[in-house]
Amino acid sequence: MGTRFQPKAATPHARPMTSYDVAHLAGVSQSAVSRCFKDGASVSKKMRERVMKAAAEVGYEPNAIARSLITRRSNLVAVLISNLTNLYYPEVLAELTARFSAVGVRVLLFTLQREADASNTLQLIWPYRVDGVIAAAELSPDHVAEFSRRGVPLVFYNRYLNGVAVNSVCCDQEDGARLLVDGLYAAGSRRFAIVAGPVDSIVGVERKTAALEQLESLGIEDVPVIEGDYSYASGVAAAATLMAMDGGPPDAVVCANDVMAIGALDAFRTDHGLRAPEDISIVGFDGVGPASWRSYDLTTIRQPVRRMTDAAVSLLMSHIEEPGSACEKRVFTGQLQSGSSARFKS
């Protein structure tokens, strides 16, 4: 077999231009180039023009890595999300990246398969010296302590830790749960059931607890609670469990999120022959897209994602600008979205 000539790489892949290249071409010093790319720096108009012309000519872009090293500011934030498959999070993530983009910050994304991955994931984050972190995942108090020890600002999204000072942006779970319970009660429901989230989900527990308390204040007790995991399948399973209860199914089911509500609704109708809202009322929480689909038309609490992500970003940025400022919890009220999945009176 004859030897073949190995063709050279198609392009020489000229390494990126540096400020020295630009400086050389423009006949000025490297520091001058650097200053031209920093606004507020002391540069004469003439200098700026010359440098910018040279920079454009060679296609120079400042190296963010080198800049980060000296300024100790990476302009990177990490976003931690526990399960992206939860229909609610993609919207949050899209909003977050858009808003961070707008303030010149790049997003490093980390998804956690299991909550236990948090420690490992944090180890991956530290070396990159991110300026801050948004966590839509469960972190332990120890984790939080590590953030403050390192001086890395942290903002929780729809979670927080009891008894630990943290920044957090939340939807008012209690208020939402009460609204839902009240509306169902006012429309005549008396036999309630709750499909809760997993016990390690703070918002899930809050929604459940608030609903139970509100029911109790209305004189309704011994409400059955089924634990789900926020998935469609667990909504379906919950419906089956509720159908098998002594005394028959409830007439109102409060679910800890929309997807379980949808699962339950589907199961009650398809598997068990019930009609909603005639035979059973079902409500959810979040206001995800599919909740508005004609087959479901769910009564739910729509979280104000825009305003919440807005708050999360500005909260994080302000802590980045002024390290050590006091922690803050910002709570937003969700909006009742009334559909035909429940007999409801607000």
Next chain:
Amino acid sequence: MGTRFQPKAATPHARPMTSYDVAHLAGVSQSAVSRCFKDGASVSKKMRERVMKAAAEVGYEPNAIARSLITRRSNLVAVLISNLTNLYYPEVLAELTARFSAVGVRVLLFTLQREADASNTLQLIWPYRVDGVIAAAELSPDHVAEFSRRGVPLVFYNRYLNGVAVNSVCCDQEDGARLLVDGLYAAGSRRFAIVAGPVDSIVGVERKTAALEQLESLGIEDVPVIEGDYSYASGVAAAATLMAMDGGPPDAVVCANDVMAIGALDAFRTDHGLRAPEDISIVGFDGVGPASWRSYDLTTIRQPVRRMTDAAVSLLMSHIEEPGSACEKRVFTGQLQSGSSARFKS
């Protein structure tokens, strides 16, 4: 008003330890420390122990920024996604980040609101000297040329460019579309309609074109095509349009994605009183979660997301390791997922 004492920042936020700190504590040189954190380097066992002990003691972690600067390897890849609200992408994104994580690579996420944002977004990416890019968004040939000029590996996910050499991982759209058409035809459907994706979506066009060609080969012509935008609402709208057609609605509707199929299905049933599959057969494409929900039970083509993301990651990594290797297009066959939304015979 009296002046108040400004309390000092709660913690002094000791700046992160450096390799020099470790070296000093261990009584060795900085280079020794550096070598201990690089496997394959020539370090004695005794040295490694001493250094690791000192490192653990002060809580040292290598600074990835500094490392990137000297090695010219950021271990960062950018993932571009056009619309995260498309139900199909969150799963892709989660898989991608998990797989990149596994090979020690971090993901910078960029979401594009409008396709026109691509140029701007690329400008945000270059300064970070990412090692590579995965694009699930439309890029122009000029954009692609810029990648190769810069020597930055690029892998398209479910898109490509005609006549331009690019790396790409795709689901076999034609094959899937043919499968769907054949099954519908075999079950007796003769009056077809197509709900297509937007014209600037390559996969959408492929699915449509392949379906039309297959229909033609079966002797079915003049098939009405409605253009949608992949949203639920556009599926609903398409159903309305089809209902208003001369000669009544079709008996089989091939939709370019699941969400439009779901929208159409909902609309046909709820708004127009048709039953599926008795009166009308509807099929989708993607195999997203909601396609399997009881209310829909869609017949669709499930894209092998696991294998596709796997391929995308390894394709990108191999081009990072060996710059300039030849471009490759890897096509995966989707799997027919048969549901009750259509009369179907495979």
Next chain:
DNA sequence: GGATTTCTTGCATTCGAATGCATATTGTGC
């Protein structure tokens, strides 16, 4: 016009880890 202030600019150093080269140490063979 000369003195003084205000801008501009360049020089030299810094950020923190990696690495080629030279030197020191250890190990091997006889």
Next chain:
DNA sequence: GCACAATATGCATTCGAATGCAAGAAATCC
């Protein structure tokens, strides 16, 4: 125990931009 090889280590430099300091240029004032 000696010569030589193999391995370990340190020194000095590098990556690319930012910045304190000092010197030079321009603007201001009287």
